[in-house]
Amino acid sequence: MTDTANTASPQIPGRRIEVLDLARGLALLAMASYHFSWDIEQFGYLDHGTTTHGLFKVYARSIAGGFLFLAGVSLMLAHSTGIRLQPFLKRLGMVAGAAALITLVTFFATPDTFIYFGILHAIAASSVIGLAFLRLPAVVTVLAGIGCIVLPLVFRADMFNPVWLHWVGLSTVPPRSNDYVPLMPWLGPFLIGMGAAKLSIATKFTERLANVKTGDNRLAGITRYFGRHSLAFYLLHQPVLLTLVWTTSQLAPPRPVDPLPGFVAECEAGCADGNSAEFCSRFCLCVTDxxxxxxxxxxxxxxxxxxxxxxxxxxxAEQCTAASQMAAPE
Structure with a gap:
């Protein structure tokens, strides 16, 4: 999400593409709104599991997909005529460094659900992989992206269950993390963004897009500013939001909540990737019991x-996985 969402500046020679800055800024604001909802849930103002189900879940995945799509677009725009190694390594270092910082902070703050492969990690890894697709036809890149999205829906294996392989996204046991964005399926929207950008360059659509003005009003200007400084926004928005919610909790504490429904809801949400609702219901009930x-x-x-x-x-977890699989209807 950052200069994250950009492993490259969204521009053509001499001009930035305002529409991409605006799109990235809007995605950042959407992300902040989701994280705010998540924060007030963690503090007890919403029922546990609220932000991991239903429309909230769709909203969160749409935001993540949008960021990765824009990151793929930006990578292609910046390096379509050849890899500019120094700018690429500089931006990659910033994104990877920010990802490492997030891992370190969350490891101490929430050790049982720390972020070891979140959105920043995914963008950094996808950016490196994306270099191999810069010269390939747009249709090949898009098809590869679609394949990344489909693969975890049809294939998972126990060999990916060790923690050090969770980043692949093909494990059969759902990992615990506050922000888990593995390569499968999330490399998919990144590659689709690259393919879309390559097609746009070939049809000169990016040149027409660069002529589109997004408005001179203050709101549009602030949104574009966020889009141009997305890494800083990403790193700072959660500390600000958490401070606001914590301060509110001191002045108007939330009512006590039963942790059991929230645990079950969170378990089912984490299980849902690649598993049926029936399996997840049996699995989470078994784990709870x-x-x-x-x-x-x-x-x-x-x-x-x-x-x-x-x-x-x-x-x-292993016992309940086996029991839930055995209990599956024929």
């Missing part, structure tokens, strides 16, 4: 027990 019966539920919810610190957690 096992955690409660073994006296681990409260400790798990409090972060005192994690899959890394207690071998019983992954054992429960």
């Amino acid at each position: 096992e955690l409660i019966s073994q006296g681990m539920f409260d400790g798990f919810m409090a972060g005192e027990i994690t899959p890394e610190s207690d071998a019983r957690i992954p054992a429960v």
Whole structure:
């Protein structure tokens, strides 16, 4: 999402493309609105699981897909005539460095759900992979992108379950992370963006797009400004939002909530990628029952027990996965 969303400046010689700056700025504001909803859920102002289901889930995935699509467009626009190595490495270093910072901060803040492969990691990795597609025909790049989206829907394997392979996106056990954006399927919109940009360059659509003005009013100007400085916006918006929500919680605390429905909802949301609703319902009910019966539920919810610190957690996940698969209707 950042100069993230740009591994490259969205411009043609001598001119920025205002429409792309505006689109990126709008995507950032949409992201901030979703994160604000997520924040107030974490503080107890919304029922747990609200932002991981239904329209909220669609909204979040649309935002992530939009950022990656724009990142692919920007990479192609910047390097369509040849890889400009120094600018590419500079931007890649900024994105990868910001991704590492996010991982470090969240590891200490939320160790059981820290971000080890989020949107920034995905954009950095996709940018490197995208270099191999710069010279390929647009249709090949788009088809490869579609393939990345379809692959995790039809294929997953236990060999991708180790934590160090979760970034691929083909594991059968849903990982725990506050922002999980693996290459499969999210490399897909990035490559589709590259293909769309290549086609736009060939048809001179980008030149016409560069002539489109997005308005001189203050709101449009601020939105474009955010789009041009998206990395800074991404890094700063959550601390600002969390400070606002925390301050509000001190002045007007939320009502206490039962953690059980939220745990089940979050479990089902994390399970939904590549699994049926029936399987996820059985799996999450099994996990909940096992955690409660073994006296681990409260400790798990409090972060005192994690899959890394207690071998019983992954054992429960494996047991419930097998039981849920066996219970599947013929």
